[in-house]
Amino acid sequence: MKIPTRTCVACRKPQPKKELLRVVKTPEGDVKLDFSGRAHGRGAYVCNSDVCIQTAVKKKLFNREFKSSIDAETYNRLLEEYCGHKQD
Numbered sequence: 866m867k868i869p870t871r872t873c874v875a876c877r878k879p880q881p882k883k884e885l886l887r888v889v890k891t892p893e894g895d896v897k898l899d900f901s902g903r904a905h906g907r908g909a910y911v912c913n914s915d916v917c918i919q920t921a922v923k924k925k926l927f928n929r930e931f932k933s934s935i936d937a938e939t940y941n942r943l944l945e946e947y948c949g950h951k952q953d
Contacts, residue, residue, distance in 0.1 A: 871910040874926045875917035885910040886918075888943065890931045896939050898946045907931055918947050 889899040891906040909930035
């Protein structure tokens with residue numbers, strides 16, 4: 866059985882899809898973390914590590930993945946969501 870892989874937007878390493886966090890841009894234009902991996906919209910993947918999340922936010926790497934400009938407030942919210950989820 867083949868395991869689906871995706872590439873992290875920050876470190877560019879391919880990894881099994883289940884080990885990565887999915888960030889989704891919904892049809893309404895919202896950008897959020899998708900912990901279920903099933904939300905509708907365009908997805909991009911990032912390693913479940915502080916380093917990769919912070920790199921993606923600092924360098925605004927989701928702008929390229931979603932082919933649109935994402936504001937700093939949205940990036941900060943993604944970082945807060947990640948930090949809040951990590952503590953659970």
